[in-house]
Amino acid sequence: MSGKNWDRVPIDAQSIDAPLSQAAIFLVVTVASEPAALAKVSSVLGELDDLVKTVGFRDLGGHLSCIAGIGRDLWDRLHLNSRPRELKPFAPIKGPVHTAPATPGDLLFHIRSERPDMCFELERILLGSLGTSVTVIDEVSGFRYFDARDLLGFVDGTANPTGLDLPDSALVGDEDAGFAGGSYVVVQKYLHDLNAWARTPAHLQEEIIGRTKIDNIEIDDDNAPRKSHKSLATIVDADGNEYDILRDNMPFGRAGRQEFGTYFIGYSRYLWVIEKMLQRMYIGDPPGAYDRLLDFSTPHTGTTFFAPTRTTLQNLVQTAQEQRPAAGPVNSPAD
Ligand code: HEM
Numbered sequence: 001m002s003g004k005n006w007d008r009v010p011i012d013a014q015s016i017d018a019p020l021s022q023a024a025i026f027l028v029v030t031v032a033s034e035p036a037a038l039a040k041v042s043s044v045l046g047e048l049d050d051l052v053k054t055v056g057f058r059d060l061g062g063h064l065s066c067i068a069g070i071g072r073d074l075w076d077r078l079h080l081n082s083r084p085r086e087l088k089p090f091a092p093i094k095g096p097v098h099t100a101p102a103t104p105g106d107l108l109f110h111i112r113s114e115r116p117d118m119c120f121e122l123e124r125i126l127l128g129s130l131g132t133s134v135t136v137i138d139e140v141s142g143f144r145y146f147d148a149r150d151l152l153g154f155v156d157g158t159a160n161p162t163g164l165d166l167p168d169s170a171l172v173g174d175e176d177a178g179f180a181g182g183s184y185v186v187v188q189k190y191l192h193d194l195n196a197w198a199r200t201p202a203h204l205q206e207e208i209i210g211r212t213k214i215d216n217i218e219i220d221d222d223n224a225p226r227k228s229h230k231s232l233a234t235i236v237d238a239d240g241n242e243y244d245i246l247r248d249n250m251p252f253g254r255a256g257r258q259e260f261g262t263y264f265i266g267y268s269r270y271l272w273v274i275e276k277m278l279q280r281m282y283i284g285d286p287p288g289a290y291d292r293l294l295d296f297s298t299p300h301t302g303t304t305f306f307a308p309t310r311t312t313l314q315n316l317v318q319t320a321q322e323q324r325p326a327a328g329p330v331n332s333p334a335d
Contacts, residue, residue: 010056018065069305142250
């Protein structure tokens with residue numbers, strides 16, 4: 001936790017290193033085209049920190065946190081003078097068998113807490129404030145499943161960077177000084193075919209993931225005919241440097257509708273690293289030898305955002321507000 005005492009004060013908005021939680025809400029919205037909608041969104045983003053305090057202070061042990069990510073189109077519509085170097089819309093990927101679609105999204109809110117009710121309350125007040133200036137594109141409530149397992153039954157998140165490796169992997173550095181401390185965020189909502197997975201023998205499931213199922217031990221598959229998910233998602237450059245990302249995937253589902261999913265969320269210092277992971281998963285390495293996890297997991301969304309630091313977000317909001325001519329009101333549902 002980088003020496004922060006989050007038991008005494010609410011967690012600052014935009015804390016990418018906030019603790020992994022028992023519950024999360026992933027909310028993706030688009031912003032209406034009128035100038036008044038942009039003005040509304042800017043002012044709500046400017047007050048996000050206060051909102052996290054308003055809800056978070058009611059139970060500090062709930063460790064409520066919220067990260068807002070801004071998509072490339074909205075970034076341009078805000079008429080800001082500069083943009084994170086790599087920020088661009090999610091590029092769909094067409095592999096030999098599986099395709100990763102790109103879906104709309106101007107803003108992402110990644111809300112985390114130990115308590116689902118705190119996530120819900122923050123989302124409720126947030127959407128009340130945004131009113132008709134936004135349209136909800138996707139809303140997923142995730143839950144921690146036993147010892148951080150996905151619904152495929154594997155422990156998910158083990159190889160995440162820790163300690164000093166975390167900012168090194170997840171946060172932009174001096175290479176883009178104006179946006180240092182921020183992070184590129186990619187989300188994808190996957191639905192699993194659990195019946196087909198259940199018919200797959202455990203040893204084959206383990207080969208596909210690259211870890212043992214019960215005790216989560218990494219499997220060395222350097223000489224295997226087909227690379228595992230873990231190996232395809234490992235990015236190493238020509239000099240042997242490995243590039244990690246910070247993941248906070250969450251299971252979600254509705255058993256009554258046979259809906260079983262994993263919400264993938266990855267934070268990265270460099271967008272190209274996540275893109276490379278996706279290329280290797282969908283196209284395969286060597287090409288054709290794609291990630292067999294995809295035979296059981298179908299992506300239904302795919303969107304890229306940039307989550308600036310709290311200070312950068314507030315500066316951006318101020319710049320956007322100064323640059324925009326006075327706008328008329330946008331209705332809230334309560335109006
Ligand atoms: C259905 C969706 C997904 C599921 C269920 C899933 C599950 C897992 C599991 C169980 C592991 C092994 C344990 C761990 O280190 O966390 C893992 C590793 C990993 N996954 Fe995924 N994953 C999914 C999608 C993705 C996507 C889309 C990416 C990247 C774009 C990704 C990147 C990684 C990385 C970087 C690792 C660690 C590799 C290493 O050992 O260094 N995953 N995933």
